[in-house]
Amino acid sequence: MRSICRIGVIGVFLILLVFITAPNAQATAVYGTNLTGSELIGSRSFPVDINGHGIDTTCSGNQCITQMTVAWNITLSAGTWTYNYTVTYNPPDGNTNDIIIDTNAGMLGSTCQTDANCLTPTSGNIFSSTFGTYTAANGQPPGNLPGLQTSITGFDLHITSNQQSGTTYSFTSDRAPVWSDFDLELAGSHGNFFNTGNETANRTSMSTLDFLPGPSGAPEPATWALIGLGLIAMGAGTRFRKRLLKR
Numbered sequence: 001m002r003s004i005c006r007i008g009v010i011g012v013f014l015i016l017l018v019f020i021t022a023p024n025a026q027a028t029a030v031y032g033t034n035l036t037g038s039e040l041i042g043s044r045s046f047p048v049d050i051n052g053h054g055i056d057t058t059c060s061g062n063q064c065i066t067q068m069t070v071a072w073n074i075t076l077s078a079g080t081w082t083y084n085y086t087v088t089y090n091p092p093d094g095n096t097n098d099i100i101i102d103t104n105a106g107m108l109g110s111t112c113q114t115d116a117n118c119l120t121p122t123s124g125n126i127f128s129s130t131f132g133t134y135t136a137a138n139g140q141p142p143g144n145l146p147g148l149q150t151s152i153t154g155f156d157l158h159i160t161s162n163q164q165s166g167t168t169y170s171f172t173s174d175r176a177p178v179w180s181d182f183d184l185e186l187a188g189s190h191g192n193f194f195n196t197g198n199e200t201a202n203r204t205s206m207s208t209l210d211f212l213p214g215p216s217g218a219p220e221p222a223t224w225a226l227i228g229l230g231l232i233a234m235g236a237g238t239r240f241r242k243r244l245l246k247r
Contacts, residue, residue, distance in 0.1 A: 031203040032105040034217050035177045043071035044212055048196055053209035058147030059191030065089045068193055072213055074177050084170045092165035095187035098142040100134050102180035103154035106217030119155045123170040125163050129155045142185050146192050149199045152181045173215035180214030
């Protein structure tokens with residue numbers, strides 16, 4: 001019985017070790033760095049918080065969205081990452097037009113264009129995707145992206161019409177999530193929204209709150225190995241405990 005408890009304790013310890021030894025995200029520029037396990041679920045909002053972190057826009061006028069949240073839930077299974085982004089805004093009839101995902105931030109970014117598994121849309125509300133470099137004065141669809149300070153290289157996810165507030169958009173990738181740029185354009189004059197880290201010179205912000213996750217990283221072997229070992233140990237402890245109770 002004691003050995004079973006030890007297995008479970010070891011599992012918990014290994015997972016805690018990942019977070020205790022994770023690098024301090026506030027010490028250096030975070031653009032392009034891997035997310036930790038606890039960061040695979042999160043959100044960013046507009047208007048920005050009191051310290052200026054989150055999502056920003058240059059939209060002005062009575063048609064502009066006044067509140068927006070982009071929430072994500074990222075999972076890993078059998079070597080494939082699934083990215084889910086849920087977009088909510090007020091007024092709720094803004095109609096999401098395009099979502100631009102930065103795939104050039106991490107160490108594998110430069111190879112994304114030639115990797116068929118770098119980004120594969122899986123939800124029916126994304127009817128196609130186009131790789132490119134997107135700027136404020138954009139000469140290709142989706143057109144100009146007002147307010148964008150630094151160009152974004154990655155995929156433009158083309159959204160089907162009438163996708164309003166509360167919709168989730170999903171894709172899979174063979175790339176681990178890193179802190180990246182993000183742009184979301186709403187139909188008509190409802191606004192163009194982007195992460196506040198895109199506004200800092202050379203993306204030098206030291207706060208993860210200024211970025212959103214995108215697929216262009218290689219998993220840190222030590223980090224994900226520890227998480228895997230921890231989960232295996234916890235699972236083994238649980239199975240042994242159940243068998244013991246059945247006797």
